[in-house]
Amino acid sequence: MKIAFYGSSLVSSYWNGAATYYRGIIRQLHKLGHQVTFYEPNVYDRQKHRDICPPEWCRSVVYDGTTEALKEHARKAAKADVVVKTSGVGFEDEALFDEVFAAAHPQSLKIFWDVDAPATLSEMRSHSTHPLHRQIPEVDLVLTYGGGKPVIDGYHAMGARECIPIYNALDPDTHHPVRAExxxxxxxxxxxxxxxxxxxxxxxxxxxxxxxxxxxxxxxxxxxxxxxxxxxxxxxxxxxxxxxxxxxxxxxxxxxxxxxxxxxxxxxxxxxxxxxxxxxxxxxxxxxxxxxxxxxxxxxxxxxxxxxxxxxxxxxxxxxxxxxxxxxxxxxxxxxxHTYAHRAAELDRILKNHLHNNHIEAAE
Structure with missing residues (x-):
């Protein structure tokens, strides 16, 4: 399936602790036959501190940090079977959420992926006008990279239809024993x-x-x-x-x-x-x-x-x-x-089940 992934950065870990997580999961999704395009804004000097080249296992798209560029690339979500907007993209997150999911096909699977769920939930509890209060009920699924039952219950209380943790893991091809330096x-x-x-x-x-x-x-x-x-x-x-x-x-x-x-x-x-x-x-x-x-x-x-x-x-x-x-x-x-192959296999099952259910609901 085609997956449009809107996140902070795939090619740079500079002020971007989720880079390894994104790379590990997307690389394994590619091995399972999925086609992922990762959209990221050119902000915070991340492109000046790239630590990988655009990989063969994911199409990497970097767009200018402007509202016009954001809207242009958000419209490309319409071509995907699965649309993912992550937390902490770092440029106009509220607008990106709205634009991406407004552009998505009605039968696509719409996912908000929170890579800092405890902090996000704390912010939502502290601010009744936080934009995610209206946005979370609009998506099909919330994924998090941790949190267990407290986070799952917290997102359900915020109106999420479903919340599933996809925990951090290891990519043994990139992180492994080497000689000491x-x-x-x-x-x-x-x-x-x-x-x-x-x-x-x-x-x-x-x-x-x-x-x-x-x-x-x-x-x-x-x-x-x-x-x-x-x-x-x-x-x-x-x-x-x-x-x-x-x-x-x-x-x-x-x-x-x-x-x-x-x-x-x-x-x-x-x-x-x-x-x-x-x-x-x-x-x-x-x-x-x-x-x-x-x-x-x-x-x-x-x-x-x-x-x-x-x-x-x-x-x-x-x-x-x-x-x-x-x-x-x-x-x-x-x-x-706990490798990303384990996590991707779990995610693959989740995506297929939800897409199947979406199609059944559309047919009815």
Whole structure:
């Protein structure tokens, strides 16, 4: 089937944490025979920081960040069997939603795909005039990349006909073990952009851990931290392009995952980094959240901490042998149950079922 996908960016991960997620799922959809066109606006200098070329497994269309260009490319949704508008496109999201689904064929499957559902629902609850209050009931299906029952129930309360999580996963072709690189040598690394609902937790789990484990070496990657005061044993390296993620993950003794505040509160929201790190065979330490064992078993396939002190304690007692064991166990689990091939197969069934139902309703 033909899928029109309107999102933030496929070709750039710059200020775009969903890039790996989009690439993994769309690549596998292509293998299942679907034809996907990804439409993205030229905003936030993402095109200046491309980290992949337009791929053979998806048609990539970049349009100017203008209202006229938005409307022009939104009209192309009319040719698709499935039309997807994601959250956080970053340019005129409300207008894009309206234009895309107004242009879609009456029998097409209309999907809003939320890649930050806990935050979106929080905004909707806080603002009675939020545009999604009127828009969500208009689509056939809401997909999210995490959230579990709290998010599903939240979207149903907002008028969604159906809400299904399609969790983050691993693409073993892009994220896998490689040789260590000296530039990423450390005892603990963390990769994440500086965001309002992440910063306090980074201070708690990463900066506090660095202060308490002063003899350990820490590396911080991600955009926006340049003017942030931090302990002297943290080395800040800025934006880390996707091509360097494997080396970034395999070189340190351990890799830290820190959930954003809204995702930690809801649980069942593993970040892309969880699967990237585990897929590379890294020893992963994560902040503790409900639903973790659905993806990795604590103490065997992942290590969990409740605060920075526990991170420091884990790091100081962690041997190289134990770190390797945890990393290998985690990688096996992810490959067995949580690849994008698994997610795409699930999504394929969902799309076909909903399109079938749409056609039956149209015939009646």
């Amino acid at each position: 000296n530039r990423f040598t450390a005892d603990l690394s963390f990769l994440g952009n500086r965001l309002p609902d992440r910063e306090a937790r980074v201070e708690q789990f990463f900066f506090d851990a660095a202060e308490q484990a002063s003899s350990q070496r820490f590396i911080l990657g991600g955009s926006g931290w340049g003017d942030k005061a931090m302990p002297s044993n943290i080395r800040y390296i800025g934006h880390v392009p996707t091509k360097d993620h494997n080396a970034f993950n395999v070189t340190p003794k351990a890799v830290l995952n820190i959930s954003r505040e809204s995702m930690a509160q809801n649980g069942y929201s593993p970040a892309t980094r969880v699967f990237e790190a585990a897929g590379a065979g890294a020893c992963l330490i994560t902040d503790s959240w409900e639903g973790l064992d659905m993806f990795l078993k604590e103490g065997e396939e992942v290590l969990a901490a409740r605060d920075g002190q526990e991170v420091a304690e884990i790091l100081q007692s962690l041997t190289d042998k134990e770190a390797k064991r945890i990393g290998e166990n985690g990688r096996r689990r992810i490959l067995r149950e």
